[in-house]
Amino acid sequence: MSSAPRTATERTKLPYCHESFHNLQELRHSASLANKVFIQRDYTDGTVCKFQTKFPSELDSRIERTLFEDTVKTLNNYYAEAEKIGGQSYLEGCLACLTVYLIFLCIETRYEKVLKKISRYIQEQNEKVYAPRGLLITDPIERGMRVIEISVYEDRGSSGSSSGSSTTSSSGR
Amino acid sequence: MSAVMIIRKPTRKWEKLPGKNTFCCDGRVMMARQKGVFYLTLFLIVGTCSLFFAFECPYLAVHLSPAIPVFAVLLFIFVMAMLLRTSFSDPGVLPRALPEEANFIEMEIEAANGNVLAGQRPPPRIKNVQINNQIVKLKYCYTCKIFRPPRASHCSICDNCVDRFDHHCPWVGNCVGKRNYRYFYLFTLSLSLLTIYIFAFNIVHVVLREYRSKKMFHVVSLTPHCTVLEVLVCFFTIWSVVGLTGFHTYLISLNQTTNEDIKGSWSGKNRVQNPYSHKNIIKNCCEVLCSPTFPSVLDRRGVMLEDSSSPTHSDASAASTHKSSNPVSQTTKSSAPLIPNEHTPDEAKPGIGAGTQKSTSSPKGEKPPSPTSPNAVAPAVIKESTH
Numbered sequence: 011m012s013s014a015p016r017t018a019t020e021r022t023k024l025p026y027c028h029e030s031f032h033n034l035q036e037l038r039h040s041a042s043l044a045n046k047v048f049i050q051r052d053y054t055d056g057t058v059c060k061f062q063t064k065f066p067s068e069l070d071s072r073i074e075r076t077l078f079e080d081t082v083k084t085l086n087n088y089y090a091e092a093e094k095i096g097g098q099s100y101l102e103g104c105l106a107c108l109t110v111y112l113i114f115l116c117i118e119t120r121y122e123k124v125l126k127k128i129s130r131y132i133q134e135q136n137e138k139v140y141a142p143r144g145l146l147i148t149d150p151i152e153r154g155m156r157v158i159e160i161s162v163y164e165d166r167g168s169s170g171s172s173s174g175s176s177t178t179s180s181s182g183r
Numbered sequence: 184m185s186a187v188m189i190i191r192k193p194t195r196k197w198e199k200l201p202g203k204n205t206f207c208c209d210g211r212v213m214m215a216r217q218k219g220v221f222y223l224t225l226f227l228i229v230g231t232c233s234l235f236f237a238f239e240c241p242y243l244a245v246h247l248s249p250a251i252p253v254f255a256v257l258l259f260i261f262v263m264a265m266l267l268r269t270s271f272s273d274p275g276v277l278p279r280a281l282p283e284e285a286n287f288i289e290m291e292i293e294a295a296n297g298n299v300l301a302g303q304r305p306p307p308r309i310k311n312v313q314i315n316n317q318i319v320k321l322k323y324c325y326t327c328k329i330f331r332p333p334r335a336s337h338c339s340i341c342d343n344c345v346d347r348f349d350h351h352c353p354w355v356g357n358c359v360g361k362r363n364y365r366y367f368y369l370f371t372l373s374l375s376l377l378t379i380y381i382f383a384f385n386i387v388h389v390v391l392r393e394y395r396s397k398k399m400f401h402v403v404s405l406t407p408h409c410t411v412l413e414v415l416v417c418f419f420t421i422w423s424v425v426g427l428t429g430f431h432t433y434l435i436s437l438n439q440t441t442n443e444d445i446k447g448s449w450s451g452k453n454r455v456q457n458p459y460s461h462k463n464i465i466k467n468c469c470e471v472l473c474s475p476t477f478p479s480v481l482d483r484r485g486v487m488l489e490d491s492s493s494p495t496h497s498d499a500s501a502a503s504t505h506k507s508s509n510p511v512s513q514t515t516k517s518s519a520p521l522i523p524n525e526h527t528p529d530e531a532k533p534g535i536g537a538g539t540q541k542s543t544s545s546p547k548g549e550k551p552p553s554p555t556s557p558n559a560v561a562p563a564v565i566k567e568s569t570h
Binding site for chain 2: 056
């Protein structure tokens, strides 16, 4: 089972390519980094990993509020699922304790499994929603689970979509 | 295949991590710098148990029950495993802010503080957050350039901010924080049991010998010196370790950390009540001991990308890093995009997929697997990636 690459930079080096991926590559090719927006943690429920859904003003012209809020809410749900204390976490804890934690050499913890799901979700969101709008989300684990970093790109040439389509044919496979 | 291959040991991220930690086994093991007291702990535990197994156990196994040494061995293994797990794992270190994030926070602070008159001290950097309807102050860490999450604290010995910081324990040679607190607690608990066990059976051993020899007044001559030594060590250990276990049991039942207890964060009339406590002892214990194991956010064994400057260069190398491309030409420019790490999918790194993948996020403290040498990794992949 391959581990999904955690940063957007690494994802551009994946060997498979399809139409939407070209948008992500063209983002690098024709756009330059203008700004970075950081979505901070929301501590109202305690130390559980949860991010603020407040829409940052810098993204006002770049993306619809609902799309952004959906992304952050889905991420919050994933983290809540990972940190849920229930039957499964007790079982995992007891089993691990009995085997002196050697069992983690063989199996993955629940948190790690959810982190992989999160990584795939962020990649999918980048490809479908954010890259076409000139934005890129960095997985929070790359930033110590403190912030969601959103990189804002400006088009270097004319409009982003036209430069994307023109260079698609040259670098397409 | 070109003969030009740069065999270079990849730089792993642990080599460039700030902070005063020492790393072993190519980043798998993480400890504080001062390890002298940790070696003393190891020596005391291993030494006392060896004496017990060598001198008391044969006698007790024969005259009482063979289950006694068996249980002692199991307990000893558990104690050592918990000690090594506590000492070698990442306690929950928060990585320092990258320059862009630090600047973003600075701008926020300046916007919040408004204009400061020349000569006046700027106000302290504090953020107020509401947690479970209580106001908690988050302090700014000048070293790490972040606002510390609730319950995090900066350890001056390790020079890191640690999440849910409990204390820095010299006996285990590491900080005790969110990720290794339960191992630390289990270590003190099992060590208490082991110490009491050895102490008790030493007494039993002495009494049995006396009973069999029927010479009640010649205790000292019949008791081997090592038994006396063991009894002394156990006696002093019991007072400290059992006391510590009791103290941490109390803290767990209230969902507090040692740091909060020492500072008196939640005690006193004018202070807020602990917003993290569930007001239920069982729930608090479950949260501290049975919550899911958090992965480390310090990517210690990830490979440093040497070339991360211009987007065009990285894209040029990205565009050609496909299965059909010849990777050898890449190595002459920059070996960075080709060196696999846990981000590279397995089909691109056939030889080492199993080795590097597991050891990234959760450290395996007690018995680190024998590592595949990084020198072997890089050239192996450079050769094999065209398949």
